[in-house]
Amino acid sequence: MQLNDRLICAPTLEEAIDHQPLIVAPDTLLIDVIALMSQEGGKSCSLPNLYSPSDQLSIREPRSSCVLVMHSDKLLGIFTERDIVRLTANGINFEEVTVAEVMAQPVITFPQTACRDIFAALFIFRRYRIRHLPIVDDHGQLVGVVSPERIRQVLRPANLLKLRRVSEVMTPQVVNALPTVSVLSLARLMNKHRVSCVVITSDHGEDICMPVGIVTERDIVQFQSLKLNLSKVQAQDVMSTPLFLLSPED
Numbered sequence: 001m002q003l004n005d006r007l008i009c010a011p012t013l014e015e016a017i018d019h020q021p022l023i024v025a026p027d028t029l030l031i032d033v034i035a036l037m038s039q040e041g042g043k044s045c046s047l048p049n050l051y052s053p054s055d056q057l058s059i060r061e062p063r064s065s066c067v068l069v070m071h072s073d074k075l076l077g078i079f080t081e082r083d084i085v086r087l088t089a090n091g092i093n094f095e096e097v098t099v100a101e102v103m104a105q106p107v108i109t110f111p112q113t114a115c116r117d118i119f120a121a122l123f124i125f126r127r128y129r130i131r132h133l134p135i136v137d138d139h140g141q142l143v144g145v146v147s148p149e150r151i152r153q154v155l156r157p158a159n160l161l162k163l164r165r166v167s168e169v170m171t172p173q174v175v176n177a178l179p180t181v182s183v184l185s186l187a188r189l190m191n192k193h194r195v196s197c198v199v200i201t202s203d204h205g206e207d208i209c210m211p212v213g214i215v216t217e218r219d220i221v222q223f224q225s226l227k228l229n230l231s232k233v234q235a236q237d238v239m240s241t242p243l244f245l246l247s248p249e250d
Helices: 001-006 032-036 081-089 118-128 149-154 183-193 219-226
Strands: 066-071 074-080 135-136 142-147 197-203 209-215
Touching: 032 066, 032 081, 032 219, 066 142, 074 081, 074 135, 081 183, 081 219, 118 135, 118 149, 142 219, 183 197, 183 219, 209 219
Parallel strands: none
Antiparallel strands: 066 074, 135 142, 197 209
């Protein structure tokens, strides 16, 4: 009964809509799209192995994990962090390609009239393996965008998570790499395995790998915005560390 009560009190999908998504024109260069996605931020760090001691590299929290491509009031396509990783892995020059050439289309949308059920959107995310869902009104006009991240912000799942063990929800197949691997190689691993992160591990022999850091899709976007040479930057120079580790029984 307690679980049912929580589900009944779950917020509506309307509460998770981002009503101010990033919008770009079809002829926008990818380098400008990345700059737009990365323009707002909050944290910074230094990368001493890449620059002189006087250089300080600011790594910012991105403003958005996607942009919508529109002409007038018509939604033409969508471009996401995962697309940036894919294009990075394929060696695309972001200064020469427009977003219209690589955007995902047609776009899967969701009617605003159905926004009472937050779990319907979660079903669509899972079924179509997408992470951004534009919401449209009765006339097909854009209302906003919903993502799993936005849903988590309004769902406040802390109490629900107490009902599950880590072993029940974790992904057992983890993509990992050594600290000396290039960031470009990490992007290729993410693209190949369709994952959002690579765990950086140290080799202790006898098939024992200890996690020492992590690099995510979002990191790749930031590195591209900073115009780093990803073939020369090693994972150990930019990975997030230390990690917060859990036991399967937690």
